[in-house]
Amino acid sequence: MSQKKPVVVVTRKLPDIIETRMMELFDTRLNHDDKPMSQIELIEAVQTADVLVPTVTDKIDLGVLSQANPNLKLIASFGTGVDHIDLATARGRGITVTNTPGVLTEDTADMTMALIMAVPRRLTEGERVMRAGNWQGWSPTGMLGHRIWGKRLGIIGMGRIGQAVARRAKAFGLSIHYHNRNKLPNYIEDELEATYWESLDQMLARMDIISINCPHTPGTFHLLNSRRLKLMPKHAYVVNTSRGEVVDENALTRMLRNGDLAGAGLDVFEHEPAVNPKLLELDNVILLPHMGSATIEGRIDMGEKVLINIKTFIDGHTPPDRVVQAML
Known part of the structure; x- marks a missing residue:
């Protein structure tokens, strides 16, 4: 039977x-x-x-x-x-x-790298200009963004996805830094040419781009809260393809609106599928519908x-x- x-x-x-x-x-x-x-x-x-x-x-x-x-x-x-x-x-x-x-490691790392490139280079802003019919032709000062080659990338969470992001970013000439619960073995650090920061606060204060690649746990809820976001330089960017709850979305939105951060690339949100409506008004933010692994x-x-x-x-x-x- x-x-x-x-x-x-x-x-x-x-x-x-x-x-x-x-x-x-x-x-x-x-x-x-x-x-x-x-x-x-x-x-x-x-x-x-x-x-x-x-x-x-x-x-x-x-x-x-x-x-x-x-x-x-x-x-x-x-x-x-x-x-x-x-x-x-x-x-x-x-x-x-x-x-x-x-x-999903490689797919999520691909999307993270896409946002690391797209936000400083204002890709979606340029695309909106084209679709709106507002482009007047090339200009020496038109749509100026920032070079990523030579910039410092701080990765929060150096597990499988964080390491895959680091490999891609290293190939694009970024300097790799990371904060993790534990320091990686020396051979992985050597391969990635990665610098470990035991103190997240110390790392945040020195980076040009922050990539969030840690899971959401009780210990990482609002890991990037208002106090920590204020440690970041005004020219810095935040990229999040992990979980929205890791970032205080209201605090991030306020800082982006006030010019206290240069921009953000967000694939995840604190109260999905709801998005802070003030984020939707900002040109210096790329918003994606949680498609990093899609x-x-x-x-x-x-x-x-x-x-x-x-x-x-x-x-x-x-x-x-x-x-x-x-x-x-």
Whole structure:
């Protein structure tokens, strides 16, 4: 007799090839219209699922998990960050949590480097001038930006993505600096020609560009608060492709409006999908809709990791991407 397939509830639309494979392997409930689930819908999902496949925008908190049926034993999250999941409650209920690390490193680093180049060189400003029909022809002083070659880049969070950003930035002639919970091994520092700053405050005061590449945890919430942002030179730029909550968005907006910072490139926001309306008024800011990891290759790789994590767990083994609290 064939073994009963586990009920897998997927909260958002995934690439077709991944959804098809899920349908083949499991008793799968898909979200065809891709509408984000409300808390009530998430509660209904955990009341029926053996496995929940949420995304980083689904808040799997105590209110949801406290309603879960006893058969829910795995949350196989589609994404790297796990700050949307109440890990302590999941652990207390005997629910294993997995994520999809590593596969988005190059995509996110590409987008970070694109913003590092685009903000100082005023790319989107120039594009808006063209579309508005306001270009009067080349001028010696027209659309002047800043050279990035020779500038100092300070990377906050030197994990996989931070190191991938450093490799790209080094090739563009930037001087690499970083702040991290731990100093990197000497051989990695030598390869990247990277300078470690134990003090974030000291680093911020000396950099031309800051790239935020650390995860959002309780310890990194508003890591760049008003006090720290004020340490940065007025000519400096902030690039964030990590999590919006790492930056005090209101403080950043005020400084950009007042000319206390030169500009910013933001792919993430503190209260997504809401964006501070005053940010939308600023020409010295590039705003992107959280698309740093948005490649079809990356999304399929993420889906394949989810499939492997579920299949491994169901077969009675420890899934390869199990999230352990101590790792965060």
